Amino acid sequence: MGPFPAFLYLFNSSQYICFQDSMTKRNVKSRVSIQKFLEDKASIVMTAPAVVFMAVMIVFPIGFTLYIMFFRWSGGVINPPQFIGLGNFINLIKDPRFSNALFVTIYITSVGLVLQTVLGTGIALLLNESFVGRKVIRAFLLLPMMATWVATALVWRWMMYPRLGVLNFFLEKLGLPTLLWLSANATAVPSIILIDTWQWTPLIIVIVLAGIQSLPKEPYESAKIDGAHGWQILFRITLPMLRPVIVTAMILRTVDLIKTFDVIMSASQGGPGYSSENLNIYIYNTGLFYFRIGYSGALLLIYFLIILIVTYTLSKQKGEISF
């Protein structure tokens, strides 16, 4: 198990050090020098196992990706990786499935983000009004996030089942046309956004609610003295003061929406066709389904860059707002 045994040894010996320091004199020279090393370099000794583990688990894959993206390789031992230079990137530009996946990623992220932020903030503002059963509702809000994502997506898939699903039943009752939901190209991505919104809007609600409760009271009092009414207070005081909190929630959601995987994989598997396949699913399929490992490396690089740029711009955004 990697660095764990070494760490265990340090941890056991630490008890010994403490005991020996306080109870007996240091009489064994070599032990003293080990102790001294452990004491002086404590910051390194304590973080080393963690850093080594993370470096092995994460830096190695990045290095591997940066190397393999110049090769054509199907993962086999008999056929070694074959150097093709920038060939993978040339394929990538011409690949319609890649541009589709890129589009789906942007689609899910932007629509999902707007929907979840607006809904989440709105519901949080409503929930802030005190009424009976507020605590129960807050506890229930957390359940969709905790529930195993695969399980919930499967149940949604069943509710969206075109001929027998509950959703179409209600649509019919309301006199609306029924939908094909996940089974049609046009509605597959919106259906996925719907599931994701159901699952993750509560996160925004909870964050914003916590933000509202930590707002200072004084601005509201002065606003009342100035004779401001409800909507003015909401748009001129509450929302501007909540802005850093909302932006934080949006950053979290953006990063996760770009990485949407579980919901798509279990609700539609990227289908029908490739219509609901985002970059994450496409890369997964390329690398582990078609075993085009070199090409998946090239895709991964693009994906990395997108995530890095988005995360970086968003974190700067936050820095500007939260003075």
Next chain:
Amino acid sequence: MILSSLKTQVDNLSYPPNFFFKPTSKNYRVIFVQENYLKFIMNSTIIALGSVIFSIGLGIPAAYSIVHFKQKRVGLFLLLGRILPGVSVLIPWFVVYARLKLIDTYIGVTMAHMIQIFPLITWLMISYFSEIPSSLHDQGLIDGCSIYGILQKIIIPLSTPGLATASILAFIFSWNNFMFSLVFAQSRTMTLPIAAYKFIGYGEIDWGGITAAATVITLPVMILGLIIQRWIVQGLTLGAVKG
């Protein structure tokens, strides 16, 4: 969901859906007897517990050191596991795992889960440790303890509640993990989410079975989630912590 898990296939396929029906335990019998869900529950538990325990072992000293010596860069480095998309780690490790024959072993799956569990635990503990006043550390020094002794005899006993909630949260994350399990946990170490996912591979979709499986998977984490609800948001918002 729970409703339809108690229905028979005939009831589930009736249209319009009937909300009043005779409950049946058949779906649960299918799950536990025919599909051997006890084994998947065991697998999920072993892997989740394993990754939580190892992550705590690695994470606690690191978290304390990061707080005590103010090693912000190390902290941010450890956070990488939560920012990077899972696929970027998945494909290279799949290649290596295949060579080392680690696929479908408990160690392999546990290590993969740790990529995400470990930063979570470390950062929760960092936020918890930083609330402990440093005067306690100094008292430990006066009593002749080394930093390891202080950690073991003062800090850890003090932060048991934080440690417990962090562990539960990490347990839920590992329990729910789909992507890593889908690739690394195949037949022998298959976890619950994957087992439920495999349900839809059959010709006729057994919705009663799926919903029963979903209930079995979700119930434990929902109960755990309600216990620690106060902490969940903090755990989920870790990605936004920027030094």
